[in-house]
Amino acid sequence: MRDKYPLQLTGFHFKARCHSTYGNVDVLKQAAQQEMWINPMDAERRGIKNGDRIKIYNDRGEVRINAKVTPRMMPGVVALGEGAWYAPDGNKVDHNGSINVLTSQKPSPLAKGNPQHTNLVEVQLVKKA
Known part of the structure; x- marks a missing residue:
């Protein structure tokens, strides 16, 4: 699995929201x-620079947002x-940065909680049109 998805994705509490509350407030999003x-080092290996549009993906789904190197x-x-808030296009690719797209729905074994800190992913630069 590490060969296919070499990066560990972890989630963190975001400064502009309380979980998803206030996630739809435009001034906070800006x-x-x-x-x-x-x-x-990981960004350089993938040709990613600060602010580039990237795709984060695994077998569960795909998210496209900007990178912060x-x-x-x-x-x-x-x-992440x-x-x-989940904002998919017609192909179910999220364009808002919802970590739930990439996480398992199975609870963690010990605490039976959210498994958002144990996800393997790969990241690629989105080709410019």
Whole structure:
């Protein structure tokens, strides 16, 4: 599985929302844009620069948003703020950054909670038209 999806995706509480509450407030969406955080080494390997449109995917689904290239992320790990509202296109590709598109629906074994911190994904630069 790591060969196909080499990056661990983790979720975090996003500063502009309380889970999904306030996720539809335009002024907050403009002030704090939903981005996927990625380490510069992982970004460079994939030809990704800060602000580039990327696709994050695994066998569960696909999300397309912008990248935030930052050394604040450990190599091999990417992060996406939780709580973004699902906004799919006709192919069920989310364009709002909903981490639930990429997570399992099965509860975690020990706590029976949300499994959003244990997802494997790959990230690619979306080709410019």
